[in-house]
Amino acid sequence: KAKKLGRNQVCFFETEMQYKFQNRLRIESELRTAITNNELEVYYQPIVRPKNGELKGFEALIRWNIDGKIRAPDQFIQIAEESNQISDIGVWIMESVIHQLSLWNTNREKPLRAAINISSSQLYDFELVDKLKEFGSRYSVDLSLIDIELTETVLLENTKVVKEVIIKLTELGCRISLDDFGTGFSSLSHLRHYPISTLKIDRSLMPKSIEDTKNKNIVEGVTSMAKILKLEIVAEGVEEESNMQLCEELGIDFVQGYFISKPIPSSEAEKLFL
Ligand code: C2E
Ligand code: MG
Numbered sequence: 086k087a088k089k090l091g092r093n094q095v096c097f098f099e100t101e102m103q104y105k106f107q108n109r110l111r112i113e114s115e116l117r118t119a120i121t122n123n124e125l126e127v128y129y130q131p132i133v134r135p136k137n138g139e140l141k142g143f144e145a146l147i148r149w150n151i152d153g154k155i156r157a158p159d160q161f162i163q164i165a166e167e168s169n170q171i172s173d174i175g176v177w178i179m180e181s182v183i184h185q186l187s188l189w190n191t192n193r194e195k196p197l198r199a200a201i202n203i204s205s206s207q208l209y210d211f212e213l214v215d216k217l218k219e220f221g222s223r224y225s226v227d228l229s230l231i232d233i234e235l236t237e238t239v240l241l242e243n244t245k246v247v248k249e250v251i252i253k254l255t256e257l258g259c260r261i262s263l264d265d266f267g268t269g270f271s272s273l274s275h276l277r278h279y280p281i282s283t284l285k286i287d288r289s290l291m292p293k294s295i296e297d298t299k300n301k302n303i304v305e306g307v308t309s310m311a312k313i314l315k316l317e318i319v320a321e322g323v324e325e326e327s328n329m330q331l332c333e334e335l336g337i338d339f340v341q342g343y344f345i346s347k348p349i350p351s352s353e354a355e356k357l358f359l
């Protein structure tokens with residue numbers, strides 16, 4: 086009897102693994118035609134000053150619209166990386182965002198900025214730098230308006246190539262942001278080896294309530310360290326008024342989160358400023 090149960094268990098795991106594997110293969114192959122089928126879309130989330138709501142610009146966040154169903158990046162970015170498709174997707178995002186920025190900034194006194202996320206494997210690809218340069222001149226967008234968002238794990242890899250590409254990006258004028266600060270090892274000491282301009286405090290550090298003094302103290306500590314290092318600070322995950330107030334009190338430069346707006350399609354984003 087025990088033997089039989091054991092067999093069933095094996096079958097259960099096999100089925101689940103098969104399901105995951107097949108799902109993955111399906112996404113991997115559907116992704117190969119996503120760009121040509123016009124299924125990828127850029128959503129934009131506003132980044133504002135807590136004091137006066139002044140719009141700094143937007144973070145570009147990819148969405149995959151497949152038959153009207155929206156897939157979020159956590160459902161496909163890793164698969165794109167592992168199946169060597171992230172490079173094409175990355176180039177597509179760059180062009181879409183730079184083109185959009187050129188349209189939005191026409192006749193604007195103070196140009197809007199755009200932040201673009203880059204995964205680690207994209208930094209091993211020199212094409213990225215060439216393409217950025219090409220799109221900057223094609224659409225007449227000053228690349229100093231582009232913030233490249235990297236996570237700490239990328240910096241921890243600490244390879245020569247990564248360092249070189251980051252330096253090349255800054256030579257184009259791009260600014261480098263450290264995304265999701267507070268989720269990983271989060272040491273500010275290794276930052277000095279890289280030309281980082283902005284620290285993005287991860288949303289998991291935002292206090293969940295007024296009583297959440299632990300997170301409040303952490304945000305305060307991170308903010309004062311960032312200021313000593315002369316880094317610009319963006320707080321993510323600002324979901325309620327109290328978060329906004331805290332950021333203003335602490336002198337955090339910019340905020341981003343559902344309290345201000347969710348990521349939205351470009352047609353909605355432009356209503357915020359046009
Ligand atoms: P991220 O760069 O840290 O982006 C912020 C994520 O937090 C976004 O999720 C955004 O929708 C979500 N968010 C913003 N405000 C709030 C809030 O107030 N509360 C909560 N709970 N969540 C909030 P999203 O769009 O699902 O993206 C997830 C991650 O996928 C991003 O994290 C980024 O690492 C990656 N990603 C997104 N677009 C791209 C892309 O074009 N290329 C690459 N390589 N990665 C991307
Ligand atoms: Mg980001």
Ligand code: MG
Binds near residue numbers: 265
């Ligand atoms: Mg983040």
Ligand code: MG
Binds near residue numbers: 265
């Ligand atoms: Mg993230």
